[in-house]
Amino acid sequence: MTLDKLTKNRTATITHIRQNSIAPKLVEMGLYPGKRVTLLFKAPMGDPIALDIDGYTLSLRKEEASFVEVD
Amino acid sequence: MKVALVGNPNSGKTSVFNQLTGLNQKVGNYPGITVDKKIGRLNGDKNISVLDLPGSYSIYPKSADEEVVTRVLTDRNNPNYPDLVVVIADISNLERNLLLFSQIHDLGLPTILALNMIDVAKRRSLEIDIDKLSELFRTQIVRLNARKGIGIKELKEKIRSFEFNGSLEPILEGEFDRNELLTIPPKTVQREFAEKRNRRVSQMVRFALRQHGEDIFSRNHRRVDKIMTHPVSGYLIFLGILFLMFQAIYAWAEWPMDLIDNVFLGLSRGVKQTLPAGVFTNLIAEGLIPGVGGVVIFIPQIALLFTFIFLMEETGYMARVVFIMDRLMRPFGLNGRSVVPLISGVACAIPAIMATRTIDNWKERMITIMVTPLMSCSARLPVYTLLIALIIPDMTVGVFNLKGLVLLGLYLAGLVAALLVAMIFKFMVKAKHKSFLIMELPLYKMPRWENLLVTVLEKVKVFVWEAGKVIVAISIILWVLASYGPVDRIDEAVNRIPKPVNELDISGYENKVAAARLSNSYIGIIGNAIEPVLRPLGYNWQIGIALITSFAAREVFVGSMATIYSVGENFQEGESLLKRMQNERNPNTGELVYNLASGVSLMIFYAFAMQCMSTLAIVLRETKSWKWPFIQMIYMTTLAYVAALITFQILK
Secondary structure, X not given: OEHHHOOOOOEEEEEEEOOOOOHHXXXXXXXXXXXXXXXXXXXXXXXXXXXEEOOEEEEEOHHHHOOEEEO | OEEEEEEOOOOOHHHHHHHHHOOOEEXXXXXXXXXXXXXXXXXXXXXXXXXXXXXXXXXXXOOHXXXXXXXXXXXXXXXXXXXXXXXXXXXXXXXXXXXXXXXXXXXXXXXXXXXXXXXXXXXXXXXXXXXXXXXXXXXXXXXXXXXXXXXXXXXXXXXXXXXXXXXXXXXOOOOOOOOOOOOOOOHHHHHHHHHHHHHHHHHHHHHHEEEOOOOHHHHXXXXXXXXXXXXXXXXXXXXXXXXXXXXXHHHHXXXXXXXXXXXXXXXXXXXHHHOOXXXXXXXXXXXXXXHHHXXXXXXXXXXXXXXXXXXXXXXXXXXXXXXXXXXXXXHHOXXXXXXXXXXXXXXXXXXXXXXXXXOOOHHHHHHXXXXXXXXXXXXXXXXXXXXXXXXXXXXXXXXXXXXXXXXXXXXXXXXXXHHHHHHHHHHHXXXXXXXXXXXXXOOOOOOOHHHHHHHHHHHHHHHHHHHHHHHHHHHHHHHHHHHOOOHHHHHHHHHHOOOOOOHHHHHHHHHHHHHHHHHHOHHHHHHHHOHHHHHHHXXXXXXXXXXXXXXXXXXXXXXXXXXXXXXXXXXXXXXXXXXXXXXXXXXXXXXXXXXXXXXXXHHHHHHHOOOOHHHHHHHHHHHOOOHHHHHHHHXXXXXXXXXXXXXXXXXX
8 A cells, every 4th residue: 555545653664665756855754665654643634644754753745655655 | 164064954053053153154145046055154263164055855956955055065166165064963863864964975075973962862762872873974973962052162173173084985885976076867866876875874873873762752742743733723823823923023013113214204304404405415315214214114024023933943833834734725836834924924025025935845935925915914004094994984784894894805805816826826837846745844842042033133134135225226216206307397387386475374385395396206297197097997197196106115105195185294194185085076077086986996906016116126036036026016017907997897
């Protein structure tokens, strides 16, 4: 599944980043295969979302999260 | 020696810069880009310059800020190319911060790594083996708590005594060729290297970093986040802060603004009394001093707005605002960060447009700049007040006062127009970078008050020196046009006025002379000439003149009307001017000039028209191009004209 489908307080491991113009940005912000992320909370209306990556909080839109495959 | 400070946003880089340079800093420009260049001298060492580069996550740029960093660090011929790079890294978020460090190291630049926020690391139960880290990353390391000034002395010492011992082995092989100028590789390659680099850095960090026990600190911050981003409490808190901010710029700025106004009026009068009468004295007293006053008057509002924005940015709250507003603003081609400039536009568009710096997407920033002046600013209020008093009857609609409803309607018209125009620009402006929101939500922090002072001073300086020049120049031009005209024309008109017979008539005579002078000046002539264009809107030539004079600033409309109708200077109370305008009839048809149709049409015109040269000057400064203020002026004037035309023709 993709990261935008992750439900609150669930943790998943990134398996792949789909090729896209913002893929390098995602990787530079710490989203790369092997990393474990937890969905912390969502903005009102469910978008954007906030993730925990090694103790820091990253927010991104659902559209961007949909490029990140998780397991 | 040239030192550059580099680091991720929120790494505390600004604090380090302020601590290293004190108030010894200057704001300049990078050629052809809208990012400010901050440079200073190392405290106590005149030979070492310190350049504060904008926050960046990677050497491959994704925003205008990051482009600056890349240009400076990758081109040996760049005048700012540093001899030493001090990389500031947030120790509590080491892996992501060290990605940038490793890129800079691998480019072959001499580095010192400054690990900031050692206090936060302690509270998060993180333990770091500095010697190990230094060995692994092949660099000197300083531990800092820049907010408290801890470690700054050591960092200064390390900078002073720095010696580069040749090219160091790269952390990741194969990405950069140190002998050649860096060319930005395609995205697929960038991403491939970023993945490799992340893995490598992650492995190395694991050797030096240990977590003891639970991270209660982050958990507490996230509890606060749940309140701040909650669908009910989140918006309520934001609304409360906006209200406070609005109150500050709208009400608290009033008395310092009145004070500035009075000081400059006094100066003008003083100059007129002390210097010998003549053209030169008039130029100073009526052109130059009011022009400078027109710049200084904005300082209180700029200072107050930037205090709020600084507090929101420094505490980390701004990122939460973006988080909860992003989805709402997206359909309009705007960004979560557009909210603060738009709302501040209700007080004054000038600080609001300066505040768009925080929008890192170029397209969304341009759209925000273009539509912010449509929000009804405080300078429109005197115009609205006069016109509402003139044409809106005192009656109630349900429990509401009609006058109040009309005023509210004008504010809403501004907001709706801003959003609709933004949607149009969304399709017209070409984007350089795709719109995205991939943003860190930093930990909440107490603001540092020394930084507040530096930031606000910097904003005020930029406004006064950069926009001020244009404003003063246009003020003087407008003054010349309003004071001079074809010589015989003014003289003839003045001579036609009957001379005063007794003392009592003198002030009435002087008012009439002032009116005759203005209507026969170059501006008066232009006002008369454009009357045919304004007639379909329901305006006469007197309004034409007031429209042109109020290009300097909207509120001048009231003063100009008073001069034209020669009702003297007590227009502030509105009484005599109001009566005079109420009785004004069209000489050809005998109809009242200021009726519901023409009055509403005039209010609509003022709601949408770009009647503010200071705004245009700041747009010029912020976009660094004549194109944007020009487009803005044309579209707003057209919108105002068409909307006023439709209004008049419907209500007529």
